[in-house]
Amino acid sequence: MSSFLNTLKIIGYVILGFGAYQVILRLIRRNWHFPAPSFITIFLNSRLRAKLQDPVRVIERSGIKPGDHVLEIGCGGGFFLPYAARAVGAEGQVYGLDIAEDMIEKSINHLAKTPAHIRERVELMQRSAYELPFDDASLDVVYLVAALMEIPDPRRCLLEARRVLKPEGVLAVSEFLPDPDYPSRRVTIRTVEEAGFAVEAEEGNAWAYTIRFRKG
Ligand SMILES: C[S@@+](CC[C@H](N)C(=O)[O-])C[C@H]1O[C@@H](n2cnc3c(N)ncnc32)[C@H](O)[C@@H]1O
Known part of the structure; x- marks a missing residue:
């Protein structure tokens, strides 16, 4: 007792x-409001995080297919990039973009631990979410994990994501309750719809969810 x-x-x-x-x-x-400090990758890239927010499931729910050209905005320490690289296969390409130089360095170190054929599918770029270095309608999937509400002007980022996505492209937004910037599904849907997207599917629960959108 x-x-x-x-x-x-x-x-x-x-x-x-x-x-x-x-x-x-x-x-x-x-x-x-300040960008996540890079020491937070001790948690973001940890096994504990993988237990709390299964990266395989996040990537599956993001609608990534073999051969896709995929961008993660706000990739941080690169936790999800190897999983995305596996999902796109040998014919696909993954881009990891983050505004913070020290986060890109963390991503480089993280990818260095993955097999060469996986990390070779990933290109990292230190850039702003407001000026994505891609042509119009050139990407199949753009995804963000625990990043959208950290970006000071989410609408500006979403309009850029819309520009670079192909007409049938997918925008996937995943959120995770322990993130201090965590928005409810309602807030995420409203923010993304206001930028010209329509909900395709909602998965997960209040602890960790993914919402897929298409260009509306
Ligand atoms: C909480 S971290 C999430 C990292 C990663 N997606 C994950 O879940 O492990 C959010 C990331 O968004 C990035 N970020 C914030 N504002 C940004 C902007 N304007 N453009 C690009 N990245 C930005 C930060 O530098 C940070 O690495």
Whole structure:
């Protein structure tokens, strides 16, 4: 009985700790907008993160197919890039774009741990989400994970994503509750629809979700 009570106590402390962390981080983010510091990749690229937000599932839900040309905006430390590279196969190409130089360096180090034939499918670019270095209608999939609401002007980023996507292209937005910039599905859908997209599918739950959009 006492071990059961102790377990309950520990669960209570974990929930309280997580709640306090969320409230404090969200208050900070509301008043002070800054890009995620690169040390956060210790968590973002960790096995714990993979358990909490399965990267294989995120990439599957993003609608990536063999042969696709795919862009991740706000790739951070590159956690999802090897999974996207596997999904596009030998004929596909993945681009990882981030505004922060130190994040691109983290991505380089992360990709260095993957087999050569996987990392060779990935090209990294230190660029702004507001000026994507792609021709109009040239990409099959653009995806963002825990990045859209960190970008100060999400609409400007989404209009750029719309420009570079092919007419049948997919925009996939994945969000993850522990991210201090986490938006509800409702906010994500409203923001993306206002930039000229229409919802194609919603997957996951409030903890981790992916919404796929088509050009409206
Ligand atoms: C929370 S991290 C997410 C990284 C990665 N998608 C993941 O889930 O592991 C958000 C990333 O968005 C990038 N970012 C913020 N504003 C940006 C902008 N205007 N253009 C491109 N990237 C931006 C940040 O540098 C940061 O690496």
